Amino acid sequence: MTTPPFQADDFEWLEALSRAVSSFHGGAPIATAFQEEREDRRVVLSTGRPPESTVSFTTGVSIRRPGPPPEEIWAAGISPEAVSPLLDGRTPRPERREPIPKAEDRSGPARIVRAARSLFEAATARASGDGRTGTVAVVGSAFRQRVRVAAAGGTPRADTREGGWLRLEVEGSDRGRTSGAVVEVVLRGAADPPWDDLARDAFARMESRFEAVPADPRVTDVVFAPGIGGILLHELVGHSLEGDLPRDGGSWLAGDGARVAPAEVTVIDDPRRGRVPWRYDDEGVEARAVPLLREGRVAGALLDRASARRRSLEPTGHGRRSGFRDPVLPRMGATFLTAGSVSPADTIAEVRRGLYVRRMSGATCEPARGRAIFRVTEAEAIEQGRRSHPVQPFLLEVEGPRSLPTIDAIASDLSFDACIGTCQRLGQPLSTSVGAPTFRLRLIRVLSTQELQG
Amino acid sequence: MIADDRTEFPDPEGELRETTRAWDRARRVASSGTAIEIYTRWSRRVRVRIEPGVGRIEERGWDVGTAVRSHDPSMSTLGFAAASGRAAIEAVALARVALESAVRVPGASAPWSRRGERVLRDLDPTLELPSAGRLFDWLDGAAAGAARPATRWIEAAATVEAVAAEGLSWVRTRRRVWAVALGEGLPETSAARSLEALPPVPAGPGLAAPSEGPIRGPLRFGPRALAVLVPSLVRALHGGAPPLGLEVGPGWEVRDDPRFPGAVVGGTFDDCGFEAVPRALSRRGRVIEGVQGPGTLRRGSYRDLPEPGPSLLVVTPPMAALSEDRLDVLSLRIEPATPKRWRLEMDGERWVAGRSAGGVRGAGLWTDPVTLARACVAGSGEPAPCGWGVLSPALIFEGLGAAE
Numbered sequence: 001m002t003t004p005p006f007q008a009d010d011f012e013w014l015e016a017l018s019r020a021v022s023s024f025h026g027g028a029p030i031a032t033a034f035q036e037e038r039e040d041r042r043v044v045l046s047t048g049r050p051p052e053s054t055v056s057f058t059t060g061v062s063i064r065r066p067g068p069p070p071e072e073i074w075a076a077g078i079s080p081e082a083v084s085p086l087l088d089g090r091t092p093r094p095e096r097r098e099p100i101p102k103a104e105d106r107s108g109p110a111r112i113v114r115a116a117r118s119l120f121e122a123a124t125a126r127a128s129g130d131g132r133t134g135t136v137a138v139v140g141s142a143f144r145q146r147v148r149v150a151a152a153g154g155t156p157r158a159d160t161r162e163g164g165w166l167r168l169e170v171e172g173s174d175r176g177r178t179s180g181a182v183v184e185v186v187l188r189g190a191a192d193p194p195w196d197d198l199a200r201d202a203f204a205r206m207e208s209r210f211e212a213v214p215a216d217p218r219v220t221d222v223v224f225a226p227g228i229g230g231i232l233l234h235e236l237v238g239h240s241l242e243g244d245l246p247r248d249g250g251s252w253l254a255g256d257g258a259r260v261a262p263a264e265v266t267v268i269d270d271p272r273r274g275r276v277p278w279r280y281d282d283e284g285v286e287a288r289a290v291p292l293l294r295e296g297r298v299a300g301a302l303l304d305r306a307s308a309r310r311r312s313l314e315p316t317g318h319g320r321r322s323g324f325r326d327p328v329l330p331r332m333g334a335t336f337l338t339a340g341s342v343s344p345a346d347t348i349a350e351v352r353r354g355l356y357v358r359r360m361s362g363a364t365c366e367p368a369r370g371r372a373i374f375r376v377t378e379a380e381a382i383e384q385g386r387r388s389h390p391v392q393p394f395l396l397e398v399e400g401p402r403s404l405p406t407i408d409a410i411a412s413d414l415s416f417d418a419c420i421g422t423c424q425r426l427g428q429p430l431s432t433s434v435g436a437p438t439f440r441l442r443l444i445r446v447l448s449t450q451e452l453q454g
Numbered sequence: 455m456i457a458d459d460r461t462e463f464p465d466p467e468g469e470l471r472e473t474t475r476a477w478d479r480a481r482r483v484a485s486s487g488t489a490i491e492i493y494t495r496w497s498r499r500v501r502v503r504i505e506p507g508v509g510r511i512e513e514r515g516w517d518v519g520t521a522v523r524s525h526d527p528s529m530s531t532l533g534f535a536a537a538s539g540r541a542a543i544e545a546v547a548l549a550r551v552a553l554e555s556a557v558r559v560p561g562a563s564a565p566w567s568r569r570g571e572r573v574l575r576d577l578d579p580t581l582e583l584p585s586a587g588r589l590f591d592w593l594d595g596a597a598a599g600a601a602r603p604a605t606r607w608i609e610a611a612a613t614v615e616a617v618a619a620e621g622l623s624w625v626r627t628r629r630r631v632w633a634v635a636l637g638e639g640l641p642e643t644s645a646a647r648s649l650e651a652l653p654p655v656p657a658g659p660g661l662a663a664p665s666e667g668p669i670r671g672p673l674r675f676g677p678r679a680l681a682v683l684v685p686s687l688v689r690a691l692h693g694g695a696p697p698l699g700l701e702v703g704p705g706w707e708v709r710d711d712p713r714f715p716g717a718v719v720g721g722t723f724d725d726c727g728f729e730a731v732p733r734a735l736s737r738r739g740r741v742i743e744g745v746q747g748p749g750t751l752r753r754g755s756y757r758d759l760p761e762p763g764p765s766l767l768v769v770t771p772p773m774a775a776l777s778e779d780r781l782d783v784l785s786l787r788i789e790p791a792t793p794k795r796w797r798l799e800m801d802g803e804r805w806v807a808g809r810s811a812g813g814v815r816g817a818g819l820w821t822d823p824v825t826l827a828r829a830c831v832a833g834s835g836e837p838a839p840c841g842w843g844v845l846s847p848a849l850i851f852e853g854l855g856a857a858e
Contacts, residue, residue, distance in 0.1 A: 053557040056757040057537040074515035077539035091462040094518045094539045393791045
């Protein structure tokens with residue numbers, strides 16, 4: 001969650017960063033100074049591999065000068081007093097100002113360790129003793145990041161981003177057939193999720209999938225379970241409207257106002273919601289919701305300061321970086337399809353033969369062509385308006401220009417973070433959220449392993 | 455540009471002494487019998503970018519980090535904690551965190567080599583980096599031969615690493631230069647120890663105009679495609695629990711060679727101090743070894759635990775004449791539906807009766823790692839660097855079926 005604008009230890013940093021920016025290029029339009037303190041924890045518990053627990057603490061500063069050519073200068077572990085010498089071209093001398101938090105501090109990211117153990121114990125207790133369960137693994141990850149930013153001509157800002165999630169993976173085999181299931185949960189607030197329920201859900205899904213058959217490659221209709229279809233909008237719409245893409249041929253959604261989907265389709269990116277929200281971006285710009293598609297038409301773009309300046313627009317608060325070592329890019333925060341009015345059951349009832357997608361584990365996209373491929377790991381066949389048997393993992397190819405106009409049913413059950421993902425862009429990972437209600441798409445291409453058998 | 459770059463490169467021996475002193479203090483917070491390892495990494499980077507429509511951008515940075523591992527053999531626990539900053543400042547606090555957050559790993563063997571008193575050294579003759587101006591000149595030269603404008607960058611980096619632990623100390627310095635061109639699809643990368651040795655990155659495969667028609671004959675994968683294919687196949691066949699003895703094609707003749715002259719990754723010892731030697735992974739049509747265990751352990755950064763990984767994958771297939779009907783695969787993407795079911799998405803050029811029959815975009819083919827390795831029959835042309843860590847001639851694959 002974001003925290004109040006300033007904390008006691010912000011002021012010394014903000015003063016040093018502001019001094020650095022103003023001393024160089026008072027009033028220059030894109031000169032910013034950025035500082036971060038970050039704690040990351042990761043834990044892996046597994047019946048099939050050695051456990052791991054890692055902790056890291058990172059501090060660093062990055063200063064951007066407008067040039068020409070524009071320059072970015074960064075350094076790890078320095079104090080506020082070392083910012084000016086850094087700009088003079090001198091090798092920085094790292095020194096720690098605040099002690100590393102003690103490991104026994106159970107608040108914040110350290111909580112992930114206990115949470116992972118609880119989920120692992122619940123899952124291993126449920127594992128069958130009949131040899132059907134192969135491995136049980138829990139991966140937990142949590143972080144907390146405090147950033148301070150000064151921008152030429154702007155108000156200094158500070159922001160806290162934090163989040164934690166757990167993933168439970170179970171795999172098993174039965175008479176030569178293998179199956180598996182994944183359950184993910186975002187840690188929110190102080191209360192623990194229901195560990196036993198999560199473990200029960202994972203095993204029930206694994207058991208049901210021993211009978212899975214290859215997906216039918218002739219199917220063209222797909223219904224996405226609540227939350228899951230947000231990945232499709234993230235890939236096809238969000239990535240295609242990142243403001244640094246070349247406007248000439250870089251994106252299939254380059255034309256403002258162009259109709260690309262039915263009028264019921266509105267897609268928004270709002271960094272202030274989702275599992276890792278931010279109030280100010282990494283350039284100190286206040287984050288705001290940006291309609292990407294409004295009533296089926298291209299309505300906006302995600303802009304950092306540089307891309308906004310090139311387009312003669314205001315930045316939207318979407319300038320993010322993985323850390324002080326990386327350049328700022330326009331990035332998505334929480335991308336979602338707004339709710340419709342159809343009941344979830346009706347999205348399936350009209351499908352004679354189709355697929356109901358429950359989980360996708362990865363995707364790649366080509367913004368220039370508007371084409372994306374999704375890895376579907378849990379899905380069921382739809383036959384005569386009913387969900388029937390589970391299907392094996394397959395790839396789903398979606399071509400935005402042809403497929404988005406075929407969205408013809410959007411339910412009212414908007415849901416977020418049904419699938420937890422890290423978005424990779426130009427080598428920079430970033431925690432992002434997606435959301436969507438149940439919705440139906442009529443024109444997809446199933447790349448099924450059934451083709452192998454044919 | 456920053457006119458006055460006054461970078462002071464640390465003296466490697468001084469770094470090792472400082473790390474050793476930090477280790478001596480940090481080990482006192484551990485109970486008797488618990489071993490502590492301190493790893494420090496200093497790095498300096500200069501990166502310059504050229505973006506179409508934006509222009510030239512220069513980045514430079516300094517990174518310093520320390521990692522502490524603990525190993526208690528009596529309790530079978532391993533701990534890890536890392537922080538930005540120097541060992542002299544961070545080591546004691548990090549040792550406390552590592553000890554407190556250690557996890558039990560039944561049967562865990564010593565996570566680093568206990569070689570005794572001798573200090574291991576692997577030092578580059580110099581840590582001086584090319585200036586930003588020279589890097590821009592290189593990019594300008596590379597762009598001159600490109601098929602089309604694309605975002606490009608080139609980065610030069612120097613690192614100094616030092617380790618002090620019970621029974622182990624080592625120091626390593628390394629220079630590295632790598633360049634990237636972002637065309638359509640996957641970025642194209644090249645890497646070397648020095649700017650002079652860096653192969654060009656010609657943004658995009660320069661595809662011929664797409665044409666319709668069947669794809670006949672074998673597939674011939676070029677360097678850009680092999681930069682994706684070879685590491686993926688090595689992970690699938692030679693990582694984790696490798697299927698030793700598995701039959702593969704005669705062309706899948708691969709070794710991991712950390713001592714190859716000029717290799718970007720590698721050296722005489724790995725990041726845990728274990729001796730690193732060339733190891734044949736596949737030979738004479740059989741999988742004979744995996745990339746795992748002592749000699750292969752590498753850290754992605756000071757924040758990461760050492761993990762098994764290859765250094766330089768050298769492919770030495772028997773050579774064969776080119777078929778007149780074939781698909782030259784210039785660019786490849788692997789989409790795994792499952793770890794054992796891959797879809798290859800290929801861009802390339804179709805050849806019929808020895809003549810180019812036009813470009814192919816997005817040709818798809820379902821396969822699996824074992825089938826793919828068995829289909830690798832031979833090589834063609836001279837060995838060439840492929841991305842970061844592969845040296846191979848073009849590879850010929852037969853019998854994979856028709857691409858869509």
